[in-house]
Amino acid sequence: MPKIVDHDAMRTRILDAALGCFTEQGYHATKMTDVARAAKMAKGSLYRYFDSKDALTDALVRRYFDAIRDEVSSYPAPPTLGFLVFGLRQALPADRLGATRMFFDVLGPGFAEDGGARQAVDDFLSWISGHYAGHLRALQAAGEVRRDIDPDRTGAAIASMLDGLIIHQALFARPDSEFAGTSAAAIALIEQGLRPLAQP
Amino acid sequence: MPKIVDHDAMRTRILDAALGCFTEQGYHATKMTDVARAAKMAKGSLYRYFDSKDALTDALVRRYFDAIRDEVSSYPAPPTLGFLVFGLRQALPADRLGATRMFFDVLGPGFAEDGGARQAVDDFLSWISGHYAGHLRALQAAGEVRRDIDPDRTGAAIASMLDGLIIHQALFARPDSEFAGTSAAAIALIEQGLRPLAQP
DNA sequence: GTTTTTAATGACTTGACGGTCATTTTAAAT
């Protein structure tokens, strides 16, 4: 007899609306009222699905990184250094900049709290570092990558360095051509750094 | 006849107090009352020296980066690749992490505004990128760095990549030993990437 | 010591937004 709705679908609808608002106007500039309007419902309804703005944000951040992880996981392991480098280039897409700026916005003021959104990003970074490390290890075995690098440390280094490029572009938007040049230089540096010295 | 105070000294005193508060409690958790207490004055007095919390923050960020710029400018140009790399290592100090976290905190919500604090950081990044580019150009001439890299793009890439390391450590504090390992791997990658190929 | 002008003060005003809840609406079941 009662009215029944699809709880999960509702949460998805709200998260989609929130992502749109946050990306367009920024996280702090977005009021719960805005999210409600974007999701075509009243503010009060939001609170049936998320306990607070923080809870909503946590769910959003987690969903975002889970999706990237799933996608990246589905790629085959790179058989050569060239393929690895190709993959790194793909990790610097223009369409991730809006979300990156948003995370900057979200995480800043939240640095006091330990759980929540920050943890989700932290988890992802640990994962991607390990992911790169695995590739590096395999490529070392194949003679495609210098033997004298530490795969774990270098994997973490690559993750942080690429994120540095993304963050800077997200916050200090340069012309696309300039960003492309900077990215290319960074990738070239990493590629040369990984390449084994030619045997005389 | 009127009472006179040293306006600049007063601003410095307030900025020092604000830096302490922001670093310790975070930017958003710090209220103007807190800054006033730390500076040993009443809240109303702050507003004689800074029009708003934003204005205070802008001045603080600008002062911080100007100081780094002055310091870095005073170093002699690196005569070899080894010296350049040594300098890059110095650019990853543990004592900059608190401030970095704070800037993250400040810049996030402010991404809507264009002037102000963000501009100050932007200016600094442009400057440091150019600074590295100058070193790279000189070292290319000296045969210490590969000729086939673009100094400007690579300078910008190095600045962003190092900042990535700093930001990650600031936000997701890893044990010092781990950060040291990741940094070392990153620097090694950059060094190998810059080094000219050995002539057979 | 008196005057005069600027500096300092902190209680108060103001605006804003996250979250609540009494009321109304909806739809499933019979």
Place this chain on the structure above:
DNA sequence: ATTTAAAATGACCGTCAAGTCATTAAAAAC
């Protein structure tokens, strides 16, 4: 068509902090 329990609503509340301003304190000049 009626019942009924859950869902939706949005006006309202409480909180909180930035910024103001009438008043008081300070010190320079004489």
